[in-house]
Amino acid sequence: MVMQRLPHSLHCLSWCWAMRLRAVVLARRFAARGGMWLALGLAMLSGCASPYRSDQGALFGGLLGAGTGALVGSAVGNAGAGAAIGAGVGAISGAAIGSELDEIEARNRAEIAQHLGRPVPAQPVAVDDIIAMSKAGVDENLIVNHIRAHGAAAPPSASDLILLQREGVSARVVAAMQEPPAPRAAVPVYGVPVYASPPVYAQPVYVQENYYGPHWRPYRCGPPCRPGVSWGVSVSGH
Structure with missing residues (x-):
């Protein structure tokens, strides 16, 4: 491979x-x-x-x-x-x-x-894992890349460094174990946008009062008066 x-x-x-x-x-x-x-x-x-x-x-x-x-x-x-x-x-x-x-x-x-x-597993590497990889014949470049990709489980102590050297782990791998952990940058999380509905305004109600007076009717005249002749008898004494 x-x-x-x-x-x-x-x-x-x-x-x-x-x-x-x-x-x-x-x-x-x-x-x-x-x-x-x-x-x-x-x-x-x-x-x-x-x-x-x-x-x-x-x-x-x-x-x-x-x-x-x-x-x-x-x-x-x-x-x-x-x-x-x-x-x-x-x-x-x-x-x-x-x-x-x-x-x-x-x-x-x-x-x-x-x-x-x-x-x-894709997780921080422990000292025992490094020793196992080294003894299994894994290429040191691959071990170093794996350490830098996932970091060390804990900073190696003085006794850990002595153990790594005693087990034949290369100096380059030991140096990679001593590198400070990489700061993880926060990944922005974008939520679902929420759109507010436009405000609903009620229509104003206007009350109008109207005054109605008496009903007006046009004046109608009666039939015109016709001239007439009347007869009468008067008696006077002299």
């Missing part, structure tokens, strides 16, 4: 975070001066050293995509929209790269398990 080695980027965690912060600052400076390609290169150098594979792939891709999108958006006058689009695309591509690195690390553990004759 051909041994699959982890990328060299997994070996330099401390340098990774220092360079990442420095690259972000430099990228902003060069982006402001129009150095788009140089800023993009610095962002790529700072992102590819992430040792956390799929856990950090989406985070690194989102940061890289946001930076690249902001640069492109600045060129067209909308850096905010460019950063948002770039972050989404970068997160997807970063997760895919991280998954590939996870597969490589899984194959490495499978090769170690073949030498040991038992499964190798």
